[in-house]
Amino acid sequence: MSLPLDVAGETLWLLPEGAVWWPARHTLFVADLHLGKGAAFRAQGQPVPAGSSRATLARLRQLVDAHGAQQLVVLGDFWHGREGLVAPLLRAVADFCTRVPTTLVLGNHDRPIHPHELPLRIAEQPLVIGPLVAAHEPPATDATAPAAFTLAGHWHPAVSLRSRAGDRLRRACFVHYPQLLVLPAFGGLTGAMSLDLRTLARTQGRAAVLAEGSIAWLATPR
Secondary structure: OOEEEEEOOEEEEEOOOOOEEEHHHOEEEEOOOOEOHHHHHHHOOOOOOOOHHHHHHHHHHHHHHHHOOOEEEEOOOOEOOHHHOOHHHHHHHHHHHHHOOEEEEOOOOOOOOOOOOOOOEEEOOOEEEOOEEEOOOOOOOOOOOOOOEEEEOOOOEEEEEEOOOOOEEEEEEEEEEOOEEEOOOOOOOOOOEEOOHHHHHHOOOEEEEEEOOEEEEOOOOO
């Protein structure tokens, strides 16, 4: 189950996989893949299992194929670290990008290391696509926020849920403000920043939490 979100005269669909689908432009948005993170950790002697980046690309390809996407926009942090730019991963990315036109809005992890020989379109600054702006770092959410509706990443947002029995569960989420949508991290080996729902509500924000095959807006706390 996906959630529609009407912004800037367009309908976006928030997908339970943590991506955004824009059917009018046949465009898929994702954020924070952090490809090569496992390899970077292993290069530093950390016992991290292999295969996370390959699985992330496979999930992304499934989404592209399922929606017939004609364009993919990655909202920054495609890569994690220089040590993770291993030859098999670079070949896999090159193959992926020849199948679907891919634009990378450079994130803080990408800027110092991005291998420019890959068939990726690069946006060094926030990218205007019709009435929307694609960015990596979220702009301000207060009165100084830009007029254009922005999609961003960088935060790796998540919320902590608690049952009546006292059990706690942390889930990735989308965060929506009047002029901003922050996407969850799509990568399979990423951390998360837990957000306080009361603080979100005070700043006109709300969260849509991801579950297995579904997504739902959380009730605003009183």
